[in-house]
Amino acid sequence: MNAKVIVMPKAAVLDPQGNAVRDAMRHLGMPEVRSVRIGKYMEIEIEGKDGELESRLHQLCRDLLSNPVIEDYELLEDESGYNQTKTQRKSL
Amino acid sequence: MNAKVIVMPKAAVLDPQGNAVRDAMRHLGMPEVRSVRIGKYMEIEIEGKDGELESRLHQLCRDLLSNPVIEDYELLEDESGYNQTKTQRKSL
Numbered sequence: 001m002n003a004k005v006i007v008m009p010k011a012a013v014l015d016p017q018g019n020a021v022r023d024a025m026r027h028l029g030m031p032e033v034r035s036v037r038i039g040k041y042m043e044i045e046i047e048g049k050d051g052e053l054e055s056r057l058h059q060l061c062r063d064l065l066s067n068p069v070i071e072d073y074e075l076l077e078d079e080s081g082y083n084q085t086k087t088q089r090k091s092l
Numbered sequence: 093m094n095a096k097v098i099v100m101p102k103a104a105v106l107d108p109q110g111n112a113v114r115d116a117m118r119h120l121g122m123p124e125v126r127s128v129r130i131g132k133y134m135e136i137e138i139e140g141k142d143g144e145l146e147s148r149l150h151q152l153c154r155d156l157l158s159n160p161v162i163e164d165y166e167l168l169e170d171e172s173g174y175n176q177t178k179t180q181r182k183s184l
Contacts, residue, residue: 006133007133008133008135018134021134021156021157024156025136025152025156028152028155028156029148029151029152030138030145030148030149030152032138032139032140032145033136033137033138033139034137034138034139035136035137036134036135036136036137037134037135038132038133038134038135039132039133039134039135040130040131040132040133041098041099041100041130041131041132041133042110042113042128042129042130042131043100043128043129043130043131044117044125044127044128045125045126045127045128046122046124046125046126047124047126048124053122053124056121056122057122059121060117060120060121060122063120064113064116064117064120065113
């Protein structure tokens with residue numbers, strides 16, 4: 001099973017890295033940019049697949065891969081490795 | 093227009109951050125993890141939408157948002173902001 005985890009700063013949290021990239025894009029010929037937010041993208045390869053594994057994966061997303069105080073995570077599962085994603089956004 | 097940019101280390105490039113997360117996941121109750129690779133995820137809000145803007149965005153992906161020597165980027169466009177993504181993976 002392949003899982004993808006997207007970790008983004010919560011909407012209410014300042015993102016200075018995103019603001020720096022937004023300003024750089026505006027100066028490099030793209031004044032139309034309204035906002036940029038930057039997060040992490042993780043591709044995880046796991047042996048096997050069952051429902052219990054999925055709940056352990058959600059647990060690890062909360063405990064290790066994201067900081068639930070300032071970040072949201074999204075877990076996308078990709079069983080065949082191609083085009084079968086299941087989105088579950090968790091905002092804690 | 094909303095664009096999403098995923099920047100990942102190339103397959104041939106070592107990813108020590110990913111390896112550290114893989115080892116941590118194995119120690120935290122998920123020994124099935126085979127590999128983890130970590131990249132960046134950027135959500136970009138842009139005013140307007142045209143083909144010329146798209147090519148400028150690809151240019152900025154290469155010049156500013158990624159390092160083409162060690163990273164690949166993927167540009168996903170999301171015109172309505174919901175479920176209409178167009179994937180273009182560029183490996184330079």
